[in-house]
Amino acid sequence: MSRASERAYQHVRAMILRGELVPGEQIREEQLADACGVSRTPVREALQRLETESLIRRNDSQRSFVAEWSRADVEESFQLRAMLEGHSARRAATRISDVQLTELKSANAKLEAAVKMVRPDIPTFLEQNRSFHSVIIEAAASFRLANMLTHIVEQPVIFRTAHQYDQENLLRSHHEHMELIAAFERRDGDWAEAIMTAHIRRAFHAFADAHQRDISALPDDIAA
Amino acid sequence: MSRASERAYQHVRAMILRGELVPGEQIREEQLADACGVSRTPVREALQRLETESLIRRNDSQRSFVAEWSRADVEESFQLRAMLEGHSARRAATRISDVQLTELKSANAKLEAAVKMVRPDIPTFLEQNRSFHSVIIEAAASFRLANMLTHIVEQPVIFRTAHQYDQENLLRSHHEHMELIAAFERRDGDWAEAIMTAHIRRAFHAFADAHQRDISALPDDIAA
């Protein structure tokens, strides 16, 4: 993607992920164009992309709204992720290169360091976690699979809730990643898939717990 | 999608599926705009959509080409379909309504009629088959899952090769559909998923065989 439309995409996406654009709120192309400093044309391309990623929705008459994520949506999306990333891990096990294994270890080491600080460094955790999973998807060498996953993983709710995770949960991710690496080194697809599936399911429950704490801390009228 | 961009999408898509636009061939926006009788703007929207459906590809400098499907691509895509539609069938089993069950039976009856003609009516078979699978995906009630599947199923090679299927293979589809209906009536998710997975795997081999016959019938230089 070229400059203006890429810029619009990143900008709008960031606004949604950070919650600046509230779920359910209508989006007007011209307003975004102003906010991004580009014309409506690249904004429209960005919106089309964001729609395929389910970050925005369009009603019958093509008006755009920031997507709302119900608990069912989140659960559905974790379920799909578990299936797709499990499959991805299975494929990766028999295809992963030594270089990629090294990258996996490196990302997980950085992730560990970020988690074990007195106050966990969540942005770094998220970044290294993303990087870890990306290497696996790359190693799976399935173009379509990779495509689908990029359309699922990023969700505003999850992104924001991550800051509520406690250290124990973050450490579990680290350990599960170690297990995955072990499975890859043994080239054991069954094992890798099983761990990955469990990893994502566990992450789902961690999210659900943290999210619960999160909304409980808010006044009732907002939490509803 | 509004009129012009929808028109462009359908038109270009049809040209690709029918093989009028040859895989590997470069696509120029203006040429398509002329062909569709619209301006470049809606054509660009259509191309973006077709790209997410993997019917076209873009190189590093954003030039568009009709996607080429290697055997590995086809296999990969059947593998994903087996996984996703299997999952879909499992979910559908516990959610499907009586109305939807009736629709399933109706589509499969029409499919049977099309297959049992002296000379099988392939277009009708394809249409009713599509309809059958759509009802299941709808019954699965997973928005994202449905989205992903629409981005996978249609492939030019498969579309064209379908005309090579022999009657026995088409009949097997009909029988497997009956089994699926039985599994749904028992609300048996395990069973439904297993049949669906097998159904898609079998379809893959049927395709591979027919495709083999297909390309064998061509002069060597084209078949290569």
Next chain:
DNA sequence: ACATTGTGTATTGTATACAAATAGCCAACG
């Protein structure tokens, strides 16, 4: 009071002109 139709306004859709980038070509040079 309620539904319905009409009208103005806000928003999206499309065409077009122009800007930017890229590829292909050809010449100059090692």
Next chain:
DNA sequence: CGTTGGCTATTTGTATACAATACACAATGT
């Protein structure tokens, strides 16, 4: 003979003007 550099033609990217559509709300009639 191959390689590099720059020019031109081609193609894509962006802005903008205008067209079509949908919405809000008032006016009208029942």
